Amino acid sequence: MTCPQVCSGAALQCSFGAAPGVLNVLPANRVLAGGMPAATIMDSAPIVNIAPFAMCQSPSNPAVIAATAAALGVLTPMPCVPAATAPWIPGGAPTVLIGSMPALDAMATLICMWAGVIKIVQPAQTSVLIP
Structure with missing residues (x-):
């Protein structure tokens, strides 16, 4: 099964986010996919690579916990600040390398510290396929 290579500008969604976010890839590796910088599994830094998802609804997020407590138990979403602590988990065969890191394919997932799955x-882009 083939899967598209992910590049800068990819649309992301967190399971606890209120809106889609965007993947930003710095052109450090000088590899393009579809005319944009190609992503690796290490492109997972909050804010730098992973844009916020508007409002966070995770009951594990300390800001949501505090706001919910202040609202007497009514779940109160707070602004999202992604908190990924590990690289992307490859979804396909990580056989393609960009620099010295596996390329990021469209099947990969990222775990947020506040229990969200990104x-x-x-x-x-869809023109470059990873076998």
């Missing part, structure tokens, strides 16, 4: 909704 998935790639649209890889931002």
Whole structure:
């Protein structure tokens, strides 16, 4: 099964986020996919690579916990600040390397510290396929 290579501008969605986010890839590796910088599994830094998902609804997020307590137990979403602590988990065969890191494919997932699962909704290109 083949899967598209992910590049800068890909649309992301967190399971606890209120809106889609965007993947930003710095052009450090000088590899392009569909005319944009290609992503690796290490492109997982909050804010730098992973844009916020508007409002966070995770009951594990300390800001949501505090706001919910202040609202007497009514779940109160707070602004999202992604908190990924590990690289992307490859979804396909990580046989393609960019620099010395496996390329990021559209099947990969990223775990947020606040229990959210971040998935790639649209890889931002479809012309380069990873076998």
